[in-house]
């Protein structure tokens with residue numbers, strides 16, 4: 001089985017549409033989108049369009065979800081119960097750090113793997129033969145360091161078709177334009193601490209409701225903390241409340257992109 005891991009950003013959207021246009025020797029059987037439940041409205045609108053387009057091109061898109069990352073963390077923080085943590089910044093005894101991230105693994109990778117298992121007809125913990133699934137990943141050549149050579153399971157083989165074709169993110173955008181498609185919005189959780197200042201600022205200006213949600217989310221996490229975690233938690237690397245951060249409106253580095261440095265190929269592509 002061939003599965004495309006769909007993040008619904010520029011790269012995985014391009015990969016899906018290219019596959020639908022027959023630009024690879026085979027097509028994925030399915031594209032799977034793992035929904036964290038807290039993407040911007042623009043991403044959900046893009047996803048709805050992409051589902052229709054992809055179905056026309058012969059590749060069904062399946063949505064799956066482990067839960068709602070926003071609601072799960074709010075309730076985990078209030079009740080001090082276990083959570084799959086976002087990579088929050090923490091300040092403790094005057095030291096700043098970032099906490100280990102569990103969200104991509106649980107809300108993205110495991111959610112997709114669970115759906116693959118279901119599609120293959122295997123029960124939980126039932127052994128799937130090695131290399132049963134080729135997972136297409138939308139990593140472009142300029143982000144090659146996000147590509148891993150092996151998957152977490154023996155039953156999967158990871159494939160990077162954009163890298164095989166030497167395509168960068170810009171090449172993806174050019175391919176979309178040549179083929180009459182719009183460039184999708186960035187896909188990532190609204191309150192992801194990996195957002196660059198540019199992303200936060202764009203959200204503050206263009207999607208104030210989402211920005212407000214992130215500020216309120218941070219307020220709760222900051223106030224109640226997370227189980228087993230010492231120190232105060234923040235969404236911004238400055239370890240200041242998001243609505244008080246100076247987002248450098250006049251001096252933004254237009255090429256600054258937190259995901260380029262931090263994420264491992266499931267979020268933001």
Ligand code: SF4
Nearest residue numbers: 103104188189192267
């Ligand atoms: S976008 Fe950020 S918060 Fe959401 S799952 Fe990925 S790393 Fe976690």
